[in-house]
Amino acid sequence: MTAWQDQLFDVLKKNRIRQVAYVPDAGHARLIERAGLDPDMRAVVLTTEEEGVALVCGAWLGGDRAVLLMQSSGVGNCVNMFSLLSNCRFPFLALITMRGEWAEFNPWQVPMAKATPSVLESMGIGVYRVSEAKDVADTVQAAAELVFGSDQSAAVLLSQRLIGRKVWTTGK
């Protein structure tokens, strides 16, 4: 059984994703690494997540399928840019790693974690949550089919429980 992170990459390949835009997150590290090494993919590092929303739409205008990787805190950075999706009915697939919910140590991650599903839904984006490794590939595949088959927008939330606790150590 391959790790869910590698299964996720395989799903993106199978769905002919060419541009992988991201603001880094530890939970996406494997995907970012593999996308960067793949000759048929272009990994694009962003300064802020909203750039990725616009980039994904531009990619589609030119015939490329793209995906946006971010963590939950980034969703708040995108809100007005999400207006592109409903106005133009661009296909949009985001994979969002959750922080601020499962054994979180940093309280600054919590407000956006709580708001993430409702913010996405209020901007018209379908939300699909995965909490167990066995469900990752199937859920992302289903989301990709919906997005590119029906010109829809969808976000798959990868639960913090799935990704694992962030280990905090201090010098003391």
Add this chain to the structure above:
Amino acid sequence: MDHRQVSTGEGLDRRLAVARLMEQCADVMVIAGLGSPGYDLFAAGDRDLNFYLWGAMGGAAAMGLGLALAQPKRAVLVLTGDGEQLMGIGALATIGVQKPKNLTIVVLDNGRYGETGMQRSHTALGVSLTGVAAACGFDWTVDITEERAIGPLAARLKAMQGCGLACIRVKADEVPRALPARDGSHLKNRFRAALGLTTI
């Protein structure tokens, strides 16, 4: 290059500048930032390969990047204003990392937020967008203050020899609005159809 010059609200007639640019860019794909640049582009002649933003402020350059990466053999022009580009200033860093040779950003710089009452923008207050782009690793940047520089700009962007940003100083005057279609889905579908891509 001296990047310290500021936008004074003096410069070219924006409609004339865009008309001169577009008459030499028949095959170029264009993303227009919201507000006056979209009106200028539409006034120069509507075409299927024009995509006009009516919102999503700050998104034009990043959208152009996604398009340029998807269509590496065709020239992509992002035509936007100083306010819109300032909101998307991080995208200049993102583009500077990717360096698509077929992407050019042209900022129509009047140093003003024209849609909201001509309040001064950062480019009127000491910020140079060509300076930012150069620092972000753009292959070329140019500040344009004369009409005769528009022809060479068109030639340069069509040559696709590197990603560039040009700042055209335009007059801070009110120009009658020329309004393109506001239906984003229509604009998307006709753009893709012109490239031979399927629409749903």
